[in-house]
Amino acid sequence: MDKYTELRAELATLTTEASNPALDDLAAMSTLDLVSAMNQEDLKVPLAIGTAVSTIANIIDQLVLRMRQGGRLIYVGAGTPGRLGVLDASECPPTFGTDPGLVVGVIAGGDSALKNAIENIEDSASAGSRDIAAFDLNGHDTVVGISASGRTPYVLGAIETAKASGALTVGFACNARSPLGNLAELRLEIEVGPEFLTGSTRLKAGTTQKMVLNMISTLAMVRLGKTYRNLMVDLQAGNDKLRARSERTVIRATGADPRAASAALDSVDGSVKAAILVLLTGLSPAQAASALERRAGFLQEALKDSQPSL
The missing domain is CATH 3.40.50.10490 (Glucose-6-phosphate isomerase like protein; domain 1)
Incomplete structure (x- = not known):
């Protein structure tokens, strides 16, 4: 054959x-x-x-x-x-x-x-x-x-x-x-x-x-900790649509108003995770970055480690 x-x-x-x-x-x-x-x-x-x-x-x-x-x-x-x-x-x-x-x-x-x-x-x-x-x-x-x-x-x-x-x-x-x-x-x-x-x-x-x-x-x-709840918190904002999505994500996760969400994102070079951590815990941008690094990027764990100030 x-x-x-x-x-x-x-x-x-x-x-x-x-x-x-x-x-x-x-x-x-x-x-x-x-x-x-x-x-x-x-x-x-x-x-x-x-x-x-x-x-x-x-x-x-x-x-x-x-x-x-x-x-x-x-x-x-x-x-x-x-x-x-x-x-x-x-x-x-x-x-x-x-x-x-x-x-x-x-x-x-x-x-x-x-x-x-x-x-x-x-x-x-x-x-x-x-x-x-x-x-x-x-x-x-x-x-x-x-x-x-x-x-x-x-x-x-x-x-x-x-x-x-x-x-x-x-x-x-x-x-x-x-x-x-x-x-x-x-x-x-x-x-x-x-x-x-x-x-x-x-x-x-x-x-x-x-x-x-x-x-x-x-x-x-x-x-692997790339999400928080059902939100994309590690997205890379490479265009206007994604920058707007980053802001909406921070608003949904924290309840902050658009101005506060935008300011938080600016303070952490656009990191959605760090912006959420700053708004929910009162940590400084540098402290938020360190907290995420200690927890290998897991936002949920970084939040547990930090005493909310709100």
Whole structure:
């Protein structure tokens, strides 16, 4: 059996490659029916993710243990999964004030693949191995391999190399019993059924990946003290919108008026956490910065340490 015959036989067994008989003639449907049908398919995604919440929670807990010891979170994928990994990683610095090297997205083909499909690179396990080896991984790092099929050679090569380095590896696929799940230390397989457009895994599979990556990065940051209540208190105010959001966040956390919130932010070089601490405790800006440093940035703990003056 040649490799293409073998590949065709393998793809025929994948849920992500199956066809939905209820949608076998899209052109015959009205636009309203098409929109309704696609919406009904999309509704299956959060329900499918709901079956994996315990697994996702375990992944987050293990990730956080490693990040507290200086570890990084690295997503690796090809095509849509790779783009989604880069997207999630790129949002962490402005949202949580993280170093760009803490959460990283690796896509087969590099940055040019973000805008242009480079399909053949996903077939190279050696390229995946080479790209992930460049990170000089250690046992504190976590590498999440993302592949709708769960069989992408580029991702398998990356995970094999990451695993050999001692990093925690997660195999995130949308097919059960996948080669990726079998290879990684932690298996995350969420099946969402045939795609609206047969084989187009940028649809439900992509939505699943986007939602789960949001969970992993956001909830890891909650556990790392990057939030207060449900507020973004480590955001980086790099534009007018984010500066206004910083002020609103301080107001919500403290009840201060806009003028006081703005003045507090100015006094601490825009640090939302420090501004909240100054307003709620009466600490000076320098004292607030020291209190946060002692508590590794955990605002809740810094507040407990400080006697409120209000």
